[in-house]
Amino acid sequence: MASDPSGTPLTIGFDLDMTLIDSRPGIHAAFTALSAETGVWIDADLAVSRLGPPLDQELAHWFPEQHIQAMGDRYREIYPDYAIAPTTALPGAREAVAAVQEIGGRAIVVTAKHEPNARLHLAHLGIAADAVIGWLWAEGKALALREYGARAYVGDHLGDIRGARTAGALAVAVPTGPCSSTELHDGGADVVLEDLRAFPGWLRAHADALASAGSDDASGS
Structure with a gap:
């Protein structure tokens, strides 16, 4: 199981709109x-x-x-x-969340969306997050990321990168929203993946570093 030296499960945060779902x-x-x-x-x-x-x-x-x-x-x-009905899961979304859980970690969703509606989306699409925290944007997302001890946060927007960095978490980005790969790199992302289909492999390669040492040893793509 992936956990830090204190025994706390490795926690990875995910944005919702245009990261996990095409809303x-x-x-x-x-x-x-x-x-x-x-x-x-x-x-x-x-x-x-x-x-x-x-x-x-x-x-x-x-x-x-x-x-x-x-x-x-x-x-x-x-x-x-x-x-709710017209919204779809983005490629690799379910697998990305499951990949965290399969190694004994926690996958949380931290989003600016109205939390009850975020929960409706996830339930409708069968994406089983361990916690859902709404109403947080950009640097404000650090409140939840810190509370849950998230070691990485995955998002599609420059605001998500700012939230991750404010929380001291690894900023993992996917260009599935309004920001290009170049914009995400230039905006401070530690890792830019093509989309969430690449996430399980990346996580397997870096889970131990994330759990034991935080973000400094896990920025390789």
């Missing part, structure tokens, strides 16, 4: 429904091209500041009806 079709449907309901134009194609930051940041492009809280509440309310 673009579902989010597109939810924004389209919100636009139809409110009569306010929302360019859903543009919105799903920049997933990562919290919902309020996207809503600020379409609604006056005084309406953002109410629109966010309504979006989260209708989200399960529109966004």
Whole structure:
């Protein structure tokens, strides 16, 4: 089993949107429904091209500041009806989470998404994370990563890299979201994988280093 010298299981964190799941079709449907309901134009194609930051940041492009809280509440309310079914698991997602668990580790999901909706996605897609922590973005993700003692955090966005580095965790990135491999490298990722299909092999090669010594010995790709 992979654990640190104190016996704590090796913990790896994963982002959700565009790391484990392709939520673009579902989010597109939810924004389209919100636009139809409110009569306010929302360019859903543009919105799903920049997933990562919290919902309020996207809503600020379409609604006056005084309406953002109410629109966010309504979006989260209708989200399960529109966004869960169309969303798919990204290639290698289930296998990546399972790879952590197969060596005796813990796989946690840390996301900016509304936590109940994050849980709905994972349940619908059969991705069995050991813990799900929502409502955290960028450096804020370090709160959960530190709490769970995560040695690495896997994400697709520059904000995910900042969260990992703030927590002192290895920043593992995949270019399956809005950021290219070059942007992720330049943004400070310790490791950039082509996608999550490469993760189990990388983990097997570096699990002992992650468990025993933290990130310094595990940055090889």
